[in-house]
Amino acid sequence: MADGREIVYFDESDDADRALRDTRDLPASMPVPTIRYDARLDEWVGMSDHRQDRTYLPPDEQCPLCPSTSQRATEIPATSYDVVVFENRFPAFAVLPAGQEHGEEHDRSRERSGDGRCEVVCFTADHDSSFSALTPRRVGTVIEAWSDRTSTLSALPHVEQVFCFENRGKEIGVTLSHPHGQIYAYPFLPAATKQMLTAARAHRGRTWRNLFADLLAAEQESEERVVVRGEEWTAFVPFAARWPLEVHLYPHRQVPDLPSLTDAERAELAEVYLDVLRRMEAVFDDTLPYIAAWHQAPVRIDRDLAYLHLQVFSIRRAAGRLKYLAGSESAMGAFLNDVSPESAAKMLRDAR
Amino acid sequence: MADGREIVYFDESDDADRALRDTRDLPASMPVPTIRYDARLDEWVGMSDHRQDRTYLPPDEQCPLCPSTSQRATEIPATSYDVVVFENRFPAFAVLPAGQEHGEEHDRSRERSGDGRCEVVCFTADHDSSFSALTPRRVGTVIEAWSDRTSTLSALPHVEQVFCFENRGKEIGVTLSHPHGQIYAYPFLPAATKQMLTAARAHRGRTWRNLFADLLAAEQESEERVVVRGEEWTAFVPFAARWPLEVHLYPHRQVPDLPSLTDAERAELAEVYLDVLRRMEAVFDDTLPYIAAWHQAPVRIDRDLAYLHLQVFSIRRAAGRLKYLAGSESAMGAFLNDVSPESAAKMLRDAR
16 A cells, blocks of 8 residues: 555455555554553553544545545555455554664553554445345455454464454444454453453363353353354353343354364354344344454463354444443443343344 | 432531422332343343333433422422432342342352442532532532442442442433432442452552552652642543543542541542543533542452542543444453543643
8 A cells, every 4th residue: 555554355256456556645654553551450551642533434435445446546446346454544553663662751561562453354345335234255255354364463473362343333433334344453462351361261270161162052051042053153142241232153163263263164154143243233123333343362372261252242222222331331340231131132033 | 219219318508308208109119130140251240121211311391300399299309409319210239128039040150139229419409510510518518428328338238349420421321411420339349340459469469569559659750640639639640541531539548438538638529529520621622421430449358459549531532522432442341542641631731
């Protein structure tokens, strides 16, 4: 790309023209963000002032994620694409140019450069589509892209975890409506992953078993919160769901990450993912803002404790009503859920 | 109250008539909520289906937090009040009637009754006021009310922590605009408290010192993030702030909770609290949705590790712009802050 960022096409056919160059006059890449250590909660926080200027709800005809045309150059030089991945222009984490080091003002135990990577994944060139409207074949290509990028980003020197996700809906702050997701390669272990691994380690110590495998088995046995059960994957509302609509999707086989999935697992995942998303969108007579988050094993440690799973959840609690995180959730980390997991599961089973 | 809930007046003068009765015909109290154990993250989650029906953005003339009049009976039977506290009609936690037990369907290690308490604190009878518009004297009365309720609720058999807080602004889901806060008496230790105490214990093991006292001392020494420094309290933007505007307010003396404050500490708190809130509201040319959260020591354990402090933060990141929690924050617990703590502190020092 014109400012040196990398772009990778995932094509479903061999005849695409990928020789096109990015002709835009872009400023050199942004300052590298930093991360700071929050000693009060034992967590790292990403700091990136420059993101304040990021593109905010542009009109459709200025969408930077559409293919380029002869009239207008976008982030994607090509005139069409299937799935394309490129480095985020306003990254929360970015690889430091050689020889530079950030955070020199403070002790490195408190501040370091945010030495990871942030990528954008466009699911389709069709601006008005959505993930749930993709074909299973296209979802398969997206899974290929996630898997390929997970392998590549895992090899970067300071990356601790690779997070593939989709934020959907202006109600959760999505600033571009074109169907897309993101990949964060974190230079630290995020808090939720740390908590999960600590819980999994304690469970292993008590039972000699894997925590997530036990949770999956319990849901499969009780069936009351299962939404979709396939040959390779089971989707269920967790027993202690914290969001009004929340579904977890686990492969039946304990694997650490997306690159570890077999072809059969990938094929069924595309079907079950679409089924779950379409059910979630059908529950309320209203748009569904949602977050779809892939929990993969950390890159370097505890890979045998982790268990790949997808968490999809919405902040919609009824038509016209959203769940907000207020004092209890945001300050204390104590979630309150107004929808019982069993009734959510029933709504999802009955949906479509 | 008509359905058996308790109401407590905190009067600034002795001549108020508190003999008035609640004459409304209210349904008997709500079903008792439950709490469920999330084994994946080692956290408890509050479950309360009945809260879906709670009062939602009523027009001003139907506000349930205004005093009663001869035409209309509200939640407060009195025709005027200074500060009043009463049990929430739609509680996330409530004391179980004697002889009842909830969550019988599931193992008690996974589900129990939500045996705590939720209270509403009205700061003023003036519907159109706000906390930041109160007089220091009135803030003093609110502090008295918080302190008194903390002592009372701490004595309930299953309460692990008492949380006094204010959610302000429809942007964070506040459904009643009348100036009010809430008190949650949790029947479990919230996740953030657990994390803080774990961090404080590790710090003590490494240094023989209190974590929070060390954080306060470091901020006082560097001064670059200090907003207000008094005789008894210091307010600062934390080094790794996770919200665009976030201020922490610590007493200079390590105390576990609000009841432990001296008269001098209470008096200065009222002044500094108002100063901080007014500065925060002056930064952006727009309304300020905010959360003000009191972190008190747990009721029964680790009281010597904890350090009372107030956390005030806003989701406003610029006029017309909000910070949303999306995938990284909500699914991974990895916060990204677009405003540097040093520039936030400077904006706050320059405000008013």
